Amino acid sequence: MSEFTLHDLQCFDAVVRAGGFQAAAATLHRSHPAVFAAVAKLERQLGLALLDRSGYRVRLTSAGASFHRRAQSLLRELEGLRSHAAQLALGEESELHVVIGDFCPRAETLGLLSRFFAQCPATRLHLHFEAVGGPQERLLDGDADLILHRVDKRDPRIEWLDLAKVPFIPVAAPGYLPEPQAKGIDARALRGLTQCVMRDTARHTPTQDFFMIEGAPQCTVPDQLMKKEIILQGMGWGHLPRFLIEDELRDGRLLSIANRRLPGSTEELVAARRADRPHGPVLTRLWQHLQQAAHTFPLA
DSSP states (O other): OOOOOHHHHHHHHHHHHHTSHHHHHHHHTOOHHHHHHHHHHHHHHHTSOOEEOSSSSOEEOHHHHHHHHHHHHHHHHHHHHHHHHHHHHHOSOSEEEEEEOTTSOHHHHHHHHHHHHTTOTTSEEEEEEOOTTHHHHHHHHTSOSEEEEOOOTTOTTEEEEEEEEEEEEEEEOTTSSOTTGGGGOOHHHHTTSOEEEEOOOOSSSOOOOSSOOTTOOEEEESSHHHHHHHHHTTSOBEEEEHHHHHHHHHHTSSEEOOBTTBOOEEEEEEEEEESSSOOOHHHHHHHHHHHHHGGGSTTO
């Protein structure tokens, strides 16, 4: 058996993934005859029929399916090698853009970043603060190298590190809610009261309605600290991260109104970066730094 090439494997893999030679050629930016010839050559070299061409669409033979499964590890290793080479070619980044989301514990997070960037004096840190859908949008738009917020974990363009689970609790100032409803209030009873909500900083992503009561009057705020102050002053009610209101819940300045019909929620705080592009050495080291700190991260 003569040696086959990576190019032959890539063409075969593209045909399998795209479902045909024409689509594979478009994916690889090559001509249809070139892709067809590469796969035919691979089959001759292996002495195997990898594709069944008898139908309208090509299909894997049983031998082809088995061979394709084994070829995946080699192709993944090749992609990883290319990504590593691209990282090496980038050199030390002169700047990094990091977005801190609205429910990230800022003091602890800034402490982690401060300790890391103290060792990278040649890299300038640009910090940005975004809310609701803004952090993920910045990441996907290419405006951020790293975000600390929630993400859609189903998105294949994103990789993440779990940092902490952040409970959100519906709260109000004493006397804001009418008695005796306060302990068992539901969304219907809250519709006539002002709800304090975060202003979404996303520019083009559809607005996400976290905890919002349809039809209720709203007071929109730019960050969780302003939201907390509005609620403390009896100007509305809303959901706040537990770590931000521990003292107020303890001394009675805020009351939890969580119940079976208004349970609150728990958000997953992650560090996230793009999975579909190479990363420079400083961001790679920052990722490792966060990975090591994840098990001791506040709220973890």
